Amino acid sequence: MNNTMYPIAVIGVIAVVTWALRAFPFLLFGNRPLPKVIRYLGKALPPAIMTVLVIYCLRDTSFSQSPFGIPELAACALVVILQVARKNMYLSIIAGTVCYMILIRVM
Amino acid sequence: MKELRFAVKNTIPIFFTYLFIGIAFGILMSDAGYSVLLTTASSFFIFAGSMQLVMVPMMTSGATLLSLAVMAFFVNARHIFYGIGFIEKFRRMGWRYPYMILTLTDETYSVLCSVKYDEGLDEDKAAFLIAMLDHFYWVFGCFIGACAGRFFQFDMRGIEFSATAFFLVVVVNQWRQYRTRLPFLTAAVCALGFYLLLGKEYFLIPTLVSCLAALLFLRKPVEQQEGTTDE
Numbered sequence: 001m002n003n004t005m006y007p008i009a010v011i012g013v014i015a016v017v018t019w020a021l022r023a024f025p026f027l028l029f030g031n032r033p034l035p036k037v038i039r040y041l042g043k044a045l046p047p048a049i050m051t052v053l054v055i056y057c058l059r060d061t062s063f064s065q066s067p068f069g070i071p072e073l074a075a076c077a078l079v080v081i082l083q084v085a086r087k088n089m090y091l092s093i094i095a096g097t098v099c100y101m102i103l104i105r106v107m
Numbered sequence: 108m109k110e111l112r113f114a115v116k117n118t119i120p121i122f123f124t125y126l127f128i129g130i131a132f133g134i135l136m137s138d139a140g141y142s143v144l145l146t147t148a149s150s151f152f153i154f155a156g157s158m159q160l161v162m163v164p165m166m167t168s169g170a171t172l173l174s175l176a177v178m179a180f181f182v183n184a185r186h187i188f189y190g191i192g193f194i195e196k197f198r199r200m201g202w203r204y205p206y207m208i209l210t211l212t213d214e215t216y217s218v219l220c221s222v223k224y225d226e227g228l229d230e231d232k233a234a235f236l237i238a239m240l241d242h243f244y245w246v247f248g249c250f251i252g253a254c255a256g257r258f259f260q261f262d263m264r265g266i267e268f269s270a271t272a273f274f275l276v277v278v279v280n281q282w283r284q285y286r287t288r289l290p291f292l293t294a295a296v297c298a299l300g301f302y303l304l305l306g307k308e309y310f311l312i313p314t315l316v317s318c319l320a321a322l323l324f325l326r327k328p329v330e331q332q333e334g335t336t337d338e
Contacts, residue, residue: 021187038194075272
């Protein structure tokens, strides 16, 4: 494959795979009425998925070597505390991110 | 237009996340010698941050299309689970239906999961604008990175934590919104278990599959605690 076609083919292949994955549940159920169990999963899965995503985002944290995951844990704790106390999404995200960016530089 | 204002307000955290990660991707692409057009097109069509970042070194080393397809499958397989909660909502959205499906990223998914629509708002329109804005932020960030990467000399290390913080905020909100704790506990137990068992590279998909299985198994108690045994 020549040099101009290769990147275009790569983008096409990745896009098609990604789209197919996103479309899979929709294609599976088409226009039929949803089974009750899928409706149940639609309600029960989101909190589980979001919890998994948070843990997934933290997967590169190293607890065995300095700084022992302290920046991640401290920033996460700050986000949770602020969100519980102030219920302001912007404040929680900005304060948590700034806290993390400072801690990874000083620790 | 109140729907647009609402959508902007609810996607501000995504704006920052996508802008910075997009810039990082754009810089990576331009350093690897790919054109601005190619970078922007890849962001427009693929719209999946982590896979695009993985794509760059694979592309420069001339990986086969098959290995890229397999990689894309594993990196993005989590997206299979996102549609499950949105089938009925998206179906109602008419011509916007395919767009909503194809742009369902981690971030758009989490906004749509957590958003509280104001009274009198056209919900479908607002959801569509949320998806479109997120898509736009991503393409815009990548474009900026590809064009002007050299001018971004300041050290933005750690900015990616804004995505983690956003997901965590969604979990806190859901924790308040749901009466049952089982989905959260199931997820934490499965994720930590598979993380310890399989390591950080491979734990995601087994975790999601086992969460799905466990929640099917726990259907009775979850519905009892939630008090919504199918109306």
